[in-house]
Structures are given as structure tokens and as C-alpha cells.
Amino acid sequence: MSKGKILIVEDEAGFRRIYKEVLETDGYTVVLAETGEQGLKSANKESPDLILLDLRLPTMHGFEVLQKLKEKEATKNIPVIIFSVMGEQDDIQEGLDLGAEDYAVKGFYSPREILKQVGSILARTAKH
Ligand code: CA
Numbered sequence: 001m002s003k004g005k006i007l008i009v010e011d012e013a014g015f016r017r018i019y020k021e022v023l024e025t026d027g028y029t030v031v032l033a034e035t036g037e038q039g040l041k042s043a044n045k046e047s048p049d050l051i052l053l054d055l056r057l058p059t060m061h062g063f064e065v066l067q068k069l070k071e072k073e074a075t076k077n078i079p080v081i082i083f084s085v086m087g088e089q090d091d092i093q094e095g096l097d098l099g100a101e102d103y104a105v106k107g108f109y110s111p112r113e114i115l116k117q118v119g120s121i122l123a124r125t126a127k128h
Helices: 011-026 037-044 062-071 089-097 112-127
Strands: 007-010 027-034 050-054 080-083 102-105
Touching: 007 011, 007 037, 011 112, 027 037, 027 089, 027 112, 037 050, 037 062, 050 062, 062 080, 062 089, 080 089, 080 112, 089 102, 102 112
Parallel strands: 007 027, 007 050, 050 080, 080 102
Antiparallel strands: none
């Protein structure tokens, strides 16, 4: 049985691949999106248990994706972890203000750490 469905919204193939692999190895089902538009579509269609959202996306910024997720009844309760890059404290704060559950610093947090983060958020927000 899957431990949960995770949607990864990330335009960089390398990051998509590594996070998908580590999550699947740990027993999660993973859905991938390369753009914000795709991410929103998948969030509606797939009802993931958690979303890993990159902020630096082409065409639609991660903040806009986050706002749209939080505006919609069907997606507003899905916990979101935003991916940031080192040193962007303002981004992290804005993301949390917009309703993100947590953040991860990409390329600095190891995939294992992100796995732990995903597990603890899912445990905290699990639907009973
Ligand atoms: Ca990016």
C-alpha cells in the first residue's frame, strides 16, 4: 500500500528525478508536474496528500500556484512544502505567509531530510 500521494512541481529534471526516486523508494506514490499550470491541474485531478512546490518556475511563479491552491476548496487543505534556494529568507517567509506548511532548501537539505519532513507533516495532517 502506498504511504501517500505526493505531487512534485519542479521544472528542473534533476531535482524531479532525485525526489521522485527517494519518495518512491520509501513507499510513496509520486505525481510530477513541470510547470505551475500543470501542478494546479494535477492537484485538482489527483488529490495528492502533500505537494512539494518549487518557487522558481517558468511562466507561473510558485507563489501564484500556492495562492491558487489555497483559494480553492478542493485543494486548500493539501499541505505544501515550498522549495527554496539558499539565502532566500524573504521567499520562505512569503511562502509561509501564503499558507505553506513548511519549506525545504533545495540542494542543501538532503533527500533524506525532505523525506523526514514529508513523513512528519503527513502524520500531523493525516485525515482520519
Ligand atoms: Ca526551478
